[in-house]
Amino acid sequence: MQLLKPGFYRFDILILFCYQMCHFFSIQQIFPVFLKYTPKTACDGDYCFAMPKSNCMADIKACNKTACPDLCASATTPAAKKECVEKNSFAYYKSAAMEYHYFCDHSWWNYGPAFAQYSGVLLGNIVLGHVADKWGRKKTFIFSLLVGIPALCLSATFDSLPVFFAFRALTGVGIAGTMIVGWAFFSELVSPHQRFKLRVFSNWANARIMLTLVCLFTGEWRLSSYVSAAITCITLAIAIFVLPESHIWLKKKGRFAEAEASRRRIAAISGVEFVPQPAPELKEGELPPEPEKGVTILNVFQDPTLRRNLLVLWVMWFVIGMTAYLTDLSGGDMTKNFWIGQFLSGILLSAVRIILGFADGSLPWMGRRFVLLGAQSLAVFFFLCVIGFLFLGQKVIIISKISIISLELRVNGTILPCIWVLSCSRRLSGSRATCVLLN
Numbered sequence: 114m115q116l117l118k119p120g121f122y123r124f125d126i127l128i129l130f131c132y133q134m135c136h137f138f139s140i141q142q143i144f145p146v147f148l149k150y151t152p153k154t155a156c157d158g159d160y161c162f163a164m165p166k167s168n169c170m171a172d173i174k175a176c177n178k179t180a181c182p183d184l185c186a187s188a189t190t191p192a193a194k195k196e197c198v199e200k201n202s203f204a205y206y207k208s209a210a211m212e213y214h215y216f217c218d219h220s221w222w223n224y225g226p227a228f229a230q231y232s233g234v235l236l237g238n239i240v241l242g243h244v245a246d247k248w249g250r251k252k253t254f255i256f257s258l259l260v261g262i263p264a265l266c267l268s269a270t271f272d273s274l275p276v277f278f279a280f281r282a283l284t285g286v287g288i289a290g291t292m293i294v295g296w297a298f299f300s301e302l303v304s305p306h307q308r309f310k311l312r313v314f315s316n317w318a319n320a321r322i323m324l325t326l327v328c329l330f331t332g333e334w335r336l337s338s339y340v341s342a343a344i345t346c347i348t349l350a351i352a353i354f355v356l357p358e359s360h361i362w363l364k365k366k367g368r369f370a371e372a373e374a375s376r377r378r379i380a381a382i383s384g385v386e387f388v389p390q391p392a393p394e395l396k397e398g399e400l401p402p403e404p405e406k407g408v409t410i411l412n413v414f415q416d417p418t419l420r421r422n423l424l425v426l427w428v429m430w431f432v433i434g435m436t437a438y439l440t441d442l443s444g445g446d447m448t449k450n451f452w453i454g455q456f457l458s459g460i461l462l463s464a465v466r467i468i469l470g471f472a473d474g475s476l477p478w479m480g481r482r483f484v485l486l487g488a489q490s491l492a493v494f495f496f497l498c499v500i501g502f503l504f505l506g507q508k509v510i511i512i513s514k515i516s517i518i519s520l521e522l523r524v525n526g527t528i529l530p531c532i533w534v535l536s537c538s539r540r541l542s543g544s545r546a547t548c549v550l551l552n
Contacts, residue, residue: 119385120384120385121383121385122383123384124304125303125304125310127355128299128307128311129314129315131348131352133315134345134347135299136315136317137320137324137344138345138348139320140323140324141265141341142288142292144226144341145226145230147328148209149168149225151168151208151211152203155201155202161184162182162184165181169217184197185197185198185201205452206333207332207334208334226278226281229281231285233282233283233286234289236282237285237293241253241294245298249362249363250297250298250301251356251359254290254295255352257287258291258349260290261287262287262346263342264281264283267280269334269335297359313467316463316466317462318460318462321459321462322460323344325452325455328455357375359375360373360375360379
């Protein structure tokens with residue numbers, strides 16, 4: 114008895130799963146939220162204090178009792194003192210910042226794990242998109258994981274801050290591959306009518322929930338890194354041993370026999386009969402068509418209309434991407450309970466994306482422009498509310514999370530203009546250059 118009846122939907126389910134697991138490695142983009150976590154209070158023996166704004170516990174030694182009062186001064190009995198110390202020394206997560214104390218070393222002050230990682234992503238965006246055009250989607254995707262997974266493990270293996278930053282940068286190279294090449298690879302393999310589901314159900318928000326669960330159960334950053342790398346190995350194994358190369362890319366390169374082999378593999382996984390698509394017949398004396406040549410960003414800029422469209426797209430992606438990542442990386446302390454804040458960000462965004470995805474297909478008046486401008490307006494309004502509450506010394510969880518959701522919807526909305534303003538042969542070059550600018 115077959116668990117799943119024959120049909121191309123079987124292969125599509127596999128692609129949906131693999132793309133979600135691809136997102137799980139890409140979500141290392143916001144792992145610095147966990148790496149730089151520091152508790153709001155800490156204790157040095159029986160002396161408990163509020164963490165200074167520098168997040169450096171060594172700064173407390175320079176404080177006097179007036180500037181840094183003892184939070185347990187009112188606890189007079191031994192039992193009350195012990196309870197107060199336990200309460201104020203509690204940390205939700207053991208982070209790299211707590212272990213390395215790099216906030217206290219001014220030579221590393223501005224070179225945190227986020228900076229190191231995004232430097233690697235920048236390098237990967239510059240190189241891997243071009244490599245994917247030359248080598249193929251599958252080979253480049255596998256190469257990205259073969260770089261990123263060991264780097265993620267090694268970043269947690271050595272007790273050296275420079276080595277930690279170096280391997281986080283190398284992890285960023287792998288992240289770039291899963292982000293820019295992963296989408297091209299899986300969107301070309303999935304059935305055309307299922308690409309909508311690929312964007313809606315396999316999403317960044319679900320990966321954020323998965324990463325938060327990993328960090329919650331492991332409790333410390335080294336084990337979280339090992340577990341994340343082990344989970345990503347599932348995607349690597351499927352990509353190596355199960356998935357074929359993109360038949361769309363192979364056809365564009367004129368490799369029709371290999372494209373047919375790829376389609377035959379898809380049919381075998383789906384349990385359906387393979388229907389050949391022979392290569393285009395050539396008339397007598399006609400030369401075979403030349404393989405499609407890669408289009409560079411310089412080719413895009415030679416066209417005045419495309420140049421204008423791409424510059425507009427750059428401005429949109431830069432502003433929206435910068436604000437989204439800044440909010441994500443700086444919003445770890447917006448809630449009293451660290452875990453509630455991280456889960457809310459993922460759960461709410463996942464629910465909203467799925468609802469909007471279905472609404473997009475059933476509400477003809479809700480176009481892409483409406484979603485983009487609506488999310489933009491909501492983000493501006495709610496961030497003004499957040500600024501006002503922070504100015505008053507208060508933090509409102511719901512408003513801050515709605516702001517983050519609006520930002521994420523704006524990011525998703527800016528992916529579609531790349532399809533509108535750039536032709537098919539120029540989208541990869543334009544998208545790659547935009548990602549470089551964003552990083």
